[in-house]
Amino acid sequence: MTKVPAFATCDLPTLPTMLTSKPAISVHGLTKYYGSRLGVEDVSFDVHPGQVMGFLGPNGSGKTTVMRLLVGLLRITRGEARLLGEDVSDPKGKVRRRVGYLPGTLSLYENLTVEQYLSLLADLRGSDCITDALSMCDRLQLSATSPIKGLSKGNKQKVGVVQAFMHSPSVLILDEPTAGLDPIVQREFEEIVRERRQSGAAILLSSHVLSEVEQLASDVVILDHGRLVVQDRIEVLKSRIERRIRFDFPFVPATEAFAGCPGVVHVEHADRSITCTIVGSENRVLERASHVGVESVRTFEPSLDEIFLTATSGEPHD
Amino acid sequence: MIDRLLLKSLRDRRRGLIGWITGIVGLVIVQMAVYPTVRDSASDWGQATESFPEVMKDMFRITDYTSETGYLTTELLSFMVPFIFMGLGASWGSRLVAEDEEARTADILFALPLSRTSILLTRAATGILALLVSALTFVVSLVIGARILDMSIPNGHFANAGLMVFEVGLVAFGVAMAISTITGHRGVGIGVSMGFTIALFIIYSLAPLVDLFNAVGAWNPMQWTLGSDPLVEGLHIDTLVYVMLWLAVCTVASMKRLDRRDIAG
Numbered sequence: 169m170t171k172v173p174a175f176a177t178c179d180l181p182t183l184p185t186m187l188t189s190k191p192a193i194s195v196h197g198l199t200k201y202y203g204s205r206l207g208v209e210d211v212s213f214d215v216h217p218g219q220v221m222g223f224l225g226p227n228g229s230g231k232t233t234v235m236r237l238l239v240g241l242l243r244i245t246r247g248e249a250r251l252l253g254e255d256v257s258d259p260k261g262k263v264r265r266r267v268g269y270l271p272g273t274l275s276l277y278e279n280l281t282v283e284q285y286l287s288l289l290a291d292l293r294g295s296d297c298i299t300d301a302l303s304m305c306d307r308l309q310l311s312a313t314s315p316i317k318g319l320s321k322g323n324k325q326k327v328g329v330v331q332a333f334m335h336s337p338s339v340l341i342l343d344e345p346t347a348g349l350d351p352i353v354q355r356e357f358e359e360i361v362r363e364r365r366q367s368g369a370a371i372l373l374s375s376h377v378l379s380e381v382e383q384l385a386s387d388v389v390i391l392d393h394g395r396l397v398v399q400d401r402i403e404v405l406k407s408r409i410e411r412r413i414r415f416d417f418p419f420v421p422a423t424e425a426f427a428g429c430p431g432v433v434h435v436e437h438a439d440r441s442i443t444c445t446i447v448g449s450e451n452r453v454l455e456r457a458s459h460v461g462v463e464s465v466r467t468f469e470p471s472l473d474e475i476f477l478t479a480t481s482g483e484p485h486d
Numbered sequence: 487m488i489d490r491l492l493l494k495s496l497r498d499r500r501r502g503l504i505g506w507i508t509g510i511v512g513l514v515i516v517q518m519a520v521y522p523t524v525r526d527s528a529s530d531w532g533q534a535t536e537s538f539p540e541v542m543k544d545m546f547r548i549t550d551y552t553s554e555t556g557y558l559t560t561e562l563l564s565f566m567v568p569f570i571f572m573g574l575g576a577s578w579g580s581r582l583v584a585e586d587e588e589a590r591t592a593d594i595l596f597a598l599p600l601s602r603t604s605i606l607l608t609r610a611a612t613g614i615l616a617l618l619v620s621a622l623t624f625v626v627s628l629v630i631g632a633r634i635l636d637m638s639i640p641n642g643h644f645a646n647a648g649l650m651v652f653e654v655g656l657v658a659f660g661v662a663m664a665i666s667t668i669t670g671h672r673g674v675g676i677g678v679s680m681g682f683t684i685a686l687f688i689i690y691s692l693a694p695l696v697d698l699f700n701a702v703g704a705w706n707p708m709q710w711t712l713g714s715d716p717l718v719e720g721l722h723i724d725t726l727v728y729v730m731l732w733l734a735v736c737t738v739a740s741m742k743r744l745d746r747r748d749i750a751g
Contacts, residue, residue, distance in 0.1 A: 202748075239597040241749040259745060265599040273751065275590035279498065291490040292598050331594065 190253060192217050192339050192370030193238065197247035200233050207233040208394045210247070215370040215387075217338070220361065222385035222402070223374040224476050229391040231374045232272050235343050238372070239269045251339050265293060268332035272343035272374070274324060276316050282327055283312040289331050301334035304360075308353055322348040333360060340364060340371040346380060358384060378472040388472070390479045398479040405475045412468040413450065414443045415457045425460045429453055488600065488608050495612035499578065503616050506574055510567070510620060511627045517561045518631035521554070528552040544694040554637045555717040558628070563647055567624065568712060571655035572683045574620055578613035579662030580675030582606055582740075587670050587750040596749045603741050606667065610737065613659055621652035639717055646716035653711040653729040658683045660736030667740035670750045683708070707732055 191214035200207035208230035215221040225231050236242045238249055240256050249256045254263040277285055286301040305312045310326040319327070325348040332340060340361075346354045354377075361384050365371060375381050381388065382402065390398040398405065410433065415421075417440050426435050426444055430452045434445035446453055450467070457465065524531050535543070535551040543549075550556035583606060586592035596602065625648035629641050658679050666675025690708035693699040703709040710725045 236593075236749075236751065241593060241596055241751060243746060243748055259603070260601050261599050263599070264597060267597070269594070269597040271590075271593035271597075271751065273590055273593070275593070277494075277591060288490055288494055289594070289598065292488070292595075292600060294599070328594075 189216050189218075191215060191250075192252055193221075193341075193372055194250040194253075195234065195238070195247070196249075198234065198237060198244065198249055199246035200230075200237055200242060201245045206394045207242075207245075208237075208391065211391065211396045212247075213389045213396065213399050215339075215372055217368045217370050218365055219387065220365050220371040220373055220385040222381035222388035222472070223372050223391075224378070224381065224388055224472075225391035226480055229480075230394040231391055232343055233394075234391070235269075235272075235341050235372065235374065238341055239264060239267065265295070265335075266338040268335065268337035268340045268342075270328045270332040270340075270342045270345050272347075274328040276324060276327055278315075278317040281313055281315050282310060282319075285316055285327065286312070286331060286334060290334065293335055295335040297335040300336070301330055304330045304334055307360075308356060320348075322350060322353070325349055326353065329357060329360075333364065336364075336367070336369075338369055340369055340373075342371065343374045344376065345373065346375065346377060354380070378476060382472040388475070390476060392480045398475070402472065402475070406470050407448065409470050409475055409478050410445050410447050411470045412443055412445050413453060414441055414466045414468070415460075415462045416441045416464045416466075417461060418463050419461070421460055426453065426456055429456045488604055491600075491605065491608045492612055495609055496615070499612060499616050502577075503619065506570070506620055507623045510570060510624050513566060513570070514562065514624065514627040514631055517558075517566075518628075518635060520561075521557055521635060524552055524557055525554075541695060554632075554639055555643075555715070558639075558647075559715065559717055562628075563650065563716065564712075567651050568654045568687070571617070571620070571651040572658040572680065572687075574617060575613075575655035575658030575660075576662045576676050576679035576683070578616055579610075579659035579679060580666040580672045582609035582613065582663055582667060583744060584666040584670050584672040584675060588672055590751055592749050593751045602744050606741060606744055607737075610663060613663075614656070617652055617655040617659060621648040621655070624648050624651060642721075643717045646714075646719070646721055649721065649726065650711055650714070650716045653725060654683075654708070656729050656733050657686075657707040657711065660733045664736040664740045668743045668747075670747070687712075 193213075193215035195214070196212045198211040199209045211230070211234060213221070223231050223234070233242065237244055238251060238256055240261055244257060251263050251267055256263070277288070280288065282305060283298075283302065286305075287298050290296070290298045290301060302312050305326070308326045308329065310323055310330065314323070316324065316327065325346075329345060332342065332345075346357055349357060358380065361371060361373070365384075373381060373385060385402065387401050388398065388405065389396060420440055421437075421442055423437055425442060426432050429444075431446045431448045431450070432444050432453060433447055436443040444453055454465070531552045551560055583592070586595055595605065625644050628644040628647065631637075632639055632644065661682050662675040662679035665678045666672050669675070686706055686708040689699045690703070690706050690712060693703050693706075693709070703713070707729065710728045714722050714725065
């Protein structure tokens with residue numbers, strides 16, 4: 169198995185860098201109706217080179233529809249979608265040469281071996297990437313000589329991952345990529361995503377494993393009932409939703425110590441500590457705590473789960 | 487690039503093709519093995535066929551049952567082999583795109599940098615090639631059988647017979663391709679195609695008896711293909727032109743619809 173360096177020190181592209189580059193994935197007013205049934209309506213977002221966009225939403229919210237529209241499997245009802253500046257509706261689909269796609273419901277040609285399947289796709293892409301594909305199989309502990317028919321669900325998913333990444337695409341559209349993967353392979357997958365991000369790929373990543381999205385993505389788009397409900401950087405979203413800060417004091421603080429402090433929506437007292445639930449900037453609360461004589465501060469960052477649930481139902485986990 | 491898809495499709499058809507070819511060769515062997523018995527008792531068979539109702543003789547185009555051409559036409563070309571090729575055409579024509587959609591392998595295939603048209607045409611070429619191989623096998627088995635039985639039918643006339651059943655297969659293939667590609671459902675493609683071509687066959691068969699069917703014969707693809715006597719007459723290129731036009735119309739309709747619709751997944 170190929171050893172890969174840890175990416176703990178891998179830097180995310182800075183926001184200004186991303187904003188000055190042209191978006192690799194560009195969706196504007198994207199609308200899809202299946203007959204009279206709504207798929208998605210008026211969805212707009214951009215993903216820049218070197219950016220991982222988490223793509224979230226409850227089942228049936230329209231994530232897969234958007235992804236299938238982007239790779240040309242579905243026809244757009246209204247709006248526009250571009251990959252690397254080219255309209256996805258182009259019938260020749262040349263832009264897809266630089267796109268890797270992993271569908272949410274994966275089905276492979278069962279009568280081939282892993283290597284035969286990957287070789288077929290490499291040829292159909294016009295890409296000489298079979299060596300890279302095989303080394304990626306090695307990395308994901310997948311036997312290339314195995315018939316696909318006999319593979320477990322997890323191993324089939326690995327084949328799906330390899331076929332999406334093997335040609336080093338500039339755009340990756342990944343629909344539930346880690347479904348069925350064991351934790352070790354999930355970690356390896358995350359490393360591969362970080363590598364592609366570092367090399368400048370734009371990645372749209374749909375997942376129900378929110379911790380995974382939180383680790384990999386800098387931004388999220390959340391869909392609900394076919395409509396975009398949230399789009400922003402994760403850190404900005406976190407600052408916008410309610411979160412808690414606990415202040416410990418060397419004495420029993422006054423109960424009204426944080427009364428009227430901007431951003432504080434709830435205060436809990438417990439002996440020598442006060443826990444504030446805040447929205448927005450923490451600066452004023454920290455300033456007030458400092459004046460009161462705080463000894464230590466502990467923040468409870470909201471998880472992506474809380475952002476997700478707040479966005480889709482208004483009821484965060486507690 | 488696309489040649490790999492052609493090879494893959496041929497590989498996928500391999501077992502089915504071998505099965506069908508075995509069936510066709512087996513049928514030819516059985517039917518030709520019986521011919522010496524018919525030939526040796528020609529007068530008895532002649533009396534027997536003379537006693538058939540005229541309606542039946544008209545429907546199945548029975549003329550001289552005991553002659554080499556009459557026997558092979560009646561036993562192989564009037565019904566059995568054309569129906570086999572209808573089945574082949576319907577089966578292979580319905581698989582071009584709908585099979586991938588139903589198996590959900592279409593999501594990765596159609597997300598490749600290939601146009602939908604190129605995928606459809608490559609798959610169609612595979613099906614037509616399989617039909618051609620089946621027709622050639624039929625011709626070769628007839629030629630070998632004729633040599634063994636010392637028949638005097640020229641090889642070119644057997645080629646005509648092969649062309650005829652190939653054309654019948656193409657008619658069914660075109661309908662199956664269009665219906666399955668338009669609907670995205672393989673079963674619908676097979677069902678509609680078989681129903682449609684059998685209906686055309688019935689209209690063709692009853693044409694000598696029903697004035698209306700006779701009047702529309704010029705528009706019936708079964709009249710184009712089965713309406714000649716290939717073991718007696720020369721090659722009818724015009725019928726091939728009609729069938730190719732039929733196939734072209736079905737292909738264009740399939741391409742247009744496939745290009746506009748969603749891929750099922």
